[in-house]
Every structure is written in C-alpha cells, then in structure tokens.
Amino acid sequence: MTDAADASASSAPAAYELHRLSPRDESRVALALTLRQLVEAALDAVPVDPDPSPGDLLRTALQLQRRMEDVVREAVVAERERGTTWYQIGEAAGITRQSAHEKWYGDVHAWAATGRSALPPDLKTLEVAAEADALYARLRPDRPQAITSGLDAVRFPGSHAYEASLRSRGSALHTRRTDLDAQAKKLNDQYSTLHAQGPAAHSSVDDPHVMLAAYRGHADAVRANRLAIATVHDEIATVYDQLVTAEPSLAEEHRTQADWHRNASEQTRGYADLLNGGEN
Incomplete structure (x- = not known):
C-alpha cells in the first residue's frame, strides 16, 4: 500500500464511527437515555409495599438523587456540545462561571476523552434514538418521534458525512x-x-x-x-x-x-x- 493510500485509510472514518452522529446529537441521545433510566427508576421507587424495612424509602430516594445527578452531568455535556458557554451554564445553575467550570469540567473532559458518545461501538445511535422514541410515545402518543425529530442527523441529513x-x-x-x-x-x-x-x-x-x-x-x-x-x-x-x-x-x-x-x-x-x- 502506498503512503497516500495509508494516509487515506487512516483518515477514513472507522466502521463504528459511521454509526455515530454529531457529538451534539450523541449528547442529546445520551441525555434522553439517562432520563429514561431515571423515569424507570422512579416508577420502581413508588412505595407499593405496605410495610417496607426501616430506611428503605430513604435509600430508594437517595438512589434516585444519584441518578438525577447523572442527568445533570449529561445535561451539562449536552449544553457544552450545543455551544452553551460556562457563564450561561453557571447562570442556569445559579452559580458563578468559575464554580460551574470547577464542578462539571471533569465530566465534559471525560466525555471528550472517551469518544463523545455514551453507546457501545456496535450500536447505531439513530436506531437507539428510534427505540427511545417508541418508549416515549407510550407516554406521549402525540409526539411519536420526540427524540429523533430534534437531531441534526434528521433535520440536516447531509451533515452526517462532515x-x-x-x-x-x-x-x-x-x-x-x-x-x-x-x-x-x-x-x-x-x-x-x-x-x-x-x-x-x-x-x-x-x-x-x-x-x-x-x-x-x-x-x-x-x-x-x-x-x-x-x-x-x-x-x-x-x-x-x-x-x-x-x-x-x-x-x-x-x-x-x-x-x-x-x-x-x-x-x-x-x-x-x-x-x-x-x-x-
């Protein structure tokens, strides 16, 4: 193989990368999936047992709180991917820009360092988003494509190659x-x-x-x-x-x-x- 061919091969997207959408889309899908997990956990946390063990209700609530913290981290990543500044993030959180940066910078950096996607390489993001659409539609039949309709890959199909x-x-x-x-x-x-x-x-x-x-x-x-x-x-x-x-x-x-x-x-x-x- 020639040097030119080697360079072309090295710059060509890997197969798993073709399954991926823009980082902006990936972060939106990741947030949607984390929210879905939170909803499922919240439903499981409904106190149906008439006599739970002491502390069970609190433990369940604290588990939900930790999941909610995951949602917040995913939301910050999604905001950064859509161009929201740290000042705007701090303003939304009611804290200073510096405090917001110190609190969530590590999460954004980790997201970037691990490929800017929350999905395993063998999964196609658009298919996963479509499955999330179906689950969401059970709760909101009036919005059958709630997740995918907001993705750049759907709104601007030609952007995928770039x-x-x-x-x-x-x-x-x-x-x-x-x-x-x-x-x-x-x-x-x-x-x-x-x-x-x-x-x-x-x-x-x-x-x-x-x-x-x-x-x-x-x-x-x-x-x-x-x-x-x-x-x-x-x-x-x-x-x-x-x-x-x-x-x-x-x-x-x-x-x-x-x-x-x-x-x-x-x-x-x-x-x-x-x-x-x-x-x-």
Missing part, C-alpha cells in the same frame, strides 16, 4: 493523546523509582569520589527523566491545540488542557535546569 470526518480526526487525536498519556505515566513511574532509590545505594561506600559520582549519576538520570516528561507534555499540548479545531464545541476545554500541559512542561524543565546547575 460530522463523520470531524469525528474521525478527533478520534485519531484522542488515540495519540492516550498513547502520550501512557508514555507520561511510564516516565513518572520511573521518576518515582529514582526518587525512592536516590543515591542511597552507595551510602555505605567510604570513598567520597564514589559517593560524588553516585550523586551526579542520580541527578543526571533524574534530569533526563524530567526533560523527557517535559517533551511529552509539549506533545500533549500540541494534540489539544489540534483538538480545538477538530472539536470546536469543546475548544475551551481543549485550550485549558493545552495551557496546563505547557505550564507543566515549563515547570518540569525548570526543575531539570536546577539539577544541571542552571545551565540550558
């Missing part, structure tokens, strides 16, 4: 980020080992030259490790820069991550320079 190409690019970037995360973990594990060992292995040696060489060798090993992790931080920051355009609705989250990794790289390089006596 969204698939964006998703393919985003998936490739997240795969690269995952690989870099693994490299960072390995380097940090090595650093922990170096830190735990130190030059103490030669502490029983009386020769000061041997001791000095041991300390220098240890410092050099730590410095090399920190420079390597700084490089990985830089590469991760670059991936997040590219995700800004690949996943524009989550651009703010990706910029935050890029800034964090660049700052981590700068601090780590500063520490490495100290180990080298301040030399560049």
